[in-house]
Amino acid sequence: MDVKGDLRNEYNADASRWHDLPDEATALYISDLRDAVGDGEGRLALDVGTGTGMLTGVLLKSGFRVSGVDFAAEMLAVAKRSFPSVQFKLVDDIERAPDCYPPESFDLIICRQVVGHFTNPIATFRQWAGWLKQSGQVAVIDALWPRSAWTGMCPDHLPLACTQTWATVAYMLEQAGLTVTERRWLHRVNGYEAVRALSTNTPPVVRYVVVGRGS
Numbered sequence: 001m002d003v004k005g006d007l008r009n010e011y012n013a014d015a016s017r018w019h020d021l022p023d024e025a026t027a028l029y030i031s032d033l034r035d036a037v038g039d040g041e042g043r044l045a046l047d048v049g050t051g052t053g054m055l056t057g058v059l060l061k062s063g064f065r066v067s068g069v070d071f072a073a074e075m076l077a078v079a080k081r082s083f084p085s086v087q088f089k090l091v092d093d094i095e096r097a098p099d100c101y102p103p104e105s106f107d108l109i110i111c112r113q114v115v116g117h118f119t120n121p122i123a124t125f126r127q128w129a130g131w132l133k134q135s136g137q138v139a140v141i142d143a144l145w146p147r148s149a150w151t152g153m154c155p156d157h158l159p160l161a162c163t164q165t166w167a168t169v170a171y172m173l174e175q176a177g178l179t180v181t182e183r184r185w186l187h188r189v190n191g192y193e194a195v196r197a198l199s200t201n202t203p204p205v206v207r208y209v210v211v212g213r214g215s
Contacts, residue, residue, distance in 0.1 A: 049114035178212030
């Protein structure tokens with residue numbers, strides 16, 4: 001089973017459906033993110049699995065200088081059009097790209113809705129830790145996905161597929177040598193998602209962030 005190839009094909013085939021966040025949601029992400037990782041001013045962030053640039057836009061508006069990396073060329077093409085000043089990299093598989101960035105490159109490495117695709121999260125987080133500057137941070141944003149939202153996107157045999165707790169992510173960050181400093185709900189974002197779910201008659205998505213600090 002070529003999990004990464006199937007995912008790449010799915011994302012490339014329909015890149016245009018992954019839209020930017022509405023302005024009100026962007027502002028809520030900025031506030032929740034500031035609570036979790038601090039101010040962005042002057043800090044360099046890597047957006048892993050950047051896709052069409054949803055999180056890239058949040059990071060830029062938070063004051064970070066941003067780089068992005070993804071494995072789906074069509075999605076990165078959308079991000080490049082939206083954020084022409086950002087340096088984006090296309091890789092075959094971020095989990096197997098240890099030389100993609102030099103050691104001590106970033107103050108923050110962050111991802112949103114990405115870790116559920118990983119085949120070896122601990123090894124991947126350990127790789128990221130090597131890209132951090134001293135006391136840099138890794139931030140994982142994900143959600144307690146309902147089964148209906150997850151089926152078909154990733155097979156259940158992947159370690160972080162459809163987990164119903166943030167504890168597994170925190171454990172894996174610690175096993176990768178990072179010190180977990182934050183485990184929190186994205187309260188403002190979740191409030192927005194709850195209202196949106198009512199208006200669309202869909203299950204609400206409850207999002208969290210777990211932050212690990214390097215040595």
